[in-house]
Every structure is written in structure tokens, then in C-alpha cells.
Amino acid sequence: MDVFQFKTYSGYIPIGKTSKSLHFMFVESQKTVPKDSPIMIWFEGGPGCSSMLTWGIEHGPYVTEDGTFTFHYNEYSWNMEVNMLYIDSPGGVGYSTCEDLDCTQDDDQSAKDKRD
Numbered sequence: 563m564d565v566f567q568f569k570t571y572s573g574y575i576p577i578g579k580t581s582k583s584l585h586f587m588f589v590e591s592q593k594t595v596p597k598d599s600p601i602m603i604w605f606e607g608g609p610g611c612s613s614m615l616t617w618g619i620e621h622g623p624y625v626t627e628d629g630t631f632t633f634h635y636n637e638y639s640w641n642m643e644v645n646m647l648y649i650d651s652p653g654g655v656g657y658s659t660c661e662d663l664d665c666t667q668d669d670d671q672s673a674k675d676k677r678d
Contacts, residue, residue: 568592568623568641574659575649577675581661582653584675587614589623589646592639601645605676612656613648622646651675 569590574583591599606613619625621640624633640646650656652672654665 568596570623577653580653580675581659582665582675583659584653585614585650585657585659587617587646587648589617589641589648591645592623592642596645599643599645601647602640603647603649605649605651606655612650614650614656617648622648 571588572586574585576583590596593599604613604616606616616622618633621636621638623636623639623641625636625639626633650658652658652665652667652675653660654667
């Protein structure tokens with residue numbers, strides 16, 4: 563399959579009144595009309611694990627096999643049926659950013675960031 567059969571976006575979501583920005587990866591559904599597919603949002607169980615790990619070895623559109631560094635097409639990817647939004651959370655995990663004094667990484671702070 564051609565790498566560009568579906569659209570993929572990556573960027574940052576700023577968290578208001580903080581130094582934090584949460585990294586995201588959005589992968590369109592592989593269905594014919596992605597706008598008609600539901601959206602599933604994936605937050606990894608952090609604070610120590612990036613959602614990009616899930617994207618790259620579990621249910622993303624391209625995965626690596628154990629012990630390798632080569633990506634291959636995942637015929638069981640969750641974006642076969644849904645639009646997937648992977649978010650690195652809390653700030654400071656994975657590709658998400660924050661400044662030292664703003665990097666509290668516990669469940670309470672993570673929930674507050676998602677509301678802001």
C-alpha cells in the first residue's frame with residue numbers, strides 16, 4: 563500500500579495559561595469517506611509512556627515488529643474503521659512539551675490539562 567493512502571497530521575495543542583503543549587498525531591480513517599467515520603481519541607496511560615509508542619507498535623497504521631526498526635503496513639490498524647487522534651499526555655511526555663516548573667505529571671494534573 564502506498565504510504566499516502568490516507569491523511570496524517572501532527573502538531574501541538576497548547577494548554578491555556580501554562581507552558582505546556584500536547585503533541586498529537588491524527589490519522590484519517592481508511593474508509594472511502596473519512597468524514598463519515600467516527601473519531602477515537604487515544605491517551606496513553608502516562609505519565610511515563612508516549613501515545614506514539616501505541617501508534618508505532620500496537621494499533622497504528624504502520625508498526626514495527628519486536629527487535630526491528632522497520633515500519634510496515636498494519637492490516638489490523640484501528641484507523642481501518644475510525645479516525646484516530648493520538649495525544650501525548652501529560653506535558654513533558656513523549657513529544658509533548660513543558661517548562662520545569664509546569665511539569666507536574668500525575669493523574670489530577672493530566673485531567674486538569676485535558677479540561678483546559
